[in-house]
Amino acid sequence: MQYPWHVPIWQHLAQRYCSAQLSHALLLSGNPGLGKAILSEQFAQWILCEAATKRPQLPVPEKLLPCGKCNGCLLYSAASHPDLMRVSPESEGKAITVDAVRNIANFLALKSQFAEYQVVIVAPAEAMNKYAANSLLKTLEEPTPNTLLLLVSHNMGSLLPTIRSRCQVISCPVPDATQANDWLTQAMAQSALPTEDTKSLLMLAEGSPLLALEYAKAGTLSSYKQLLQSFEKLTKKQSNPVEEVGLWLSVGLAPSLKWMYLWVAELIRFKSGVMVVDNNTILSEPVLGKVAESVESMRLYTFLDKITDSIRTLPTQVNVQLTVEDLLISWSRLNR
Ligand SMILES: [Zn+2]
Known part of the structure; x- marks a missing residue:
């Protein structure tokens, strides 16, 4: 499944990848509730998918998702792809430590096992403490070929400017009101929730459809x-x-x-x-x-x-x- 407001971002990223112009570090930025973490996971899976390795011809097709069937996708689904690493706080609200970030450098020092690429997801990037952020800076400054760092952030302003400037920033904007409302109405109907309050829910969620859905479920x-x-x-x-x-x-x-x-x-x-x-x-x-x-x-x-x-x-x-x-x-x- 793909959220409609992610389609233009996918198109942009896939185009960069297919023309071998993908930056080694992407910073996915936007408000909470827009599905950035899901987007980073889907894109990571696609990079590890054997269908992507064949690099589709430009222009890239509109619906571009991991195939779900190849060896890479199966390893991904089993949460055991050796070429993917995730770095997150141990529990919500905790910091990402320098040790966790040092592991990224160790991981990237290895050769990829199955895929063409090695992918690291850091989410939320603003959870890195000062030492962790400085340690990541070294990895960003000395990129190794065929590696992709995906940083996900709800609050880009709190990241070190030097980290921001070494990443290609991919903004995940709030969808336009009609698209957000259409999606939310459909999602709420599917969850058997009454759909008359979609506009108020979106107002509360500052336009983020997934957050609005969460609000609907939580009353x-x-x-x-x-x-x-x-x-x-x-x-x-x-x-x-x-x-x-x-x-x-x-x-x-x-x-x-x-x-x-x-x-x-x-x-x-x-x-x-x-x-x-x-x-x-x-x-x-x-x-x-x-x-x-x-x-x-x-x-x-x-x-x-x-x-x-x-x-x-x-x-x-x-x-x-x-x-x-x-x-x-x-x-x-x-x-x-
Ligand atoms: Zn696949």
Whole structure:
């Protein structure tokens, strides 16, 4: 299976490969939820596939995927292809260590066993700690022939500039709204999920279809709507932080902060007069009007900074309850 928004990227990569112009290091970059890891796996399998080794004639056919039947594909499917190496953190949120990256150099020092190429996938590349990144730099600077390094990143900005500049950056953009919506509607129908909320789900997922599907399966939209209602009630003084905090804690700090940011940013846009109220507006008109009338812009910006600070320190937050309470109380006070 191939995601429709991957087709142009495949075309580009396959064309480079078939004309022997593939860079030895590719950096696949884009937002989470676009299937970059799957794309890197599919492309790695294709490079190891015997059908690819025959290098299709240019222009490359539109549907170009691993054959699934050859020796290379069978070894890949059995997770035992000796010419493929994956480097990832030991568990989610952990760093990729320098030892793991040194293994790449050792692996590439060997000759390929079956395929024409040796392929290494590093995902997510931003998980490399400083020492690991510096170690990879040496491998990138001294490329060995017929090797392909595939770096996958959700946050290219956090990579060392020297790593970025030694890779060919392949951007995986968010698909256009119609394509994303069509795909999501079909995928949700296949999973027997109701399909009327696809647009809201895509809005929450910032246009990433796979993330939107994950949200649909997890019931994220209903949590979002509950928090939005709670936020509006706090703004209109129809409730107080003590009554609301439990709901916010049950949804979790990360989504709470992300959505609150979205709403406060909308309030700032509305207050500054750059936004017109239309179908895409999230907050209700009474809430927009009340805040625009009674809260100074500077205080909104300060509050947005407060949310940003909490987002930045999210991985090290120890007292989640305190953070949520503090935000809700601050917001409530702002709306006197
Ligand atoms: Zn194959």
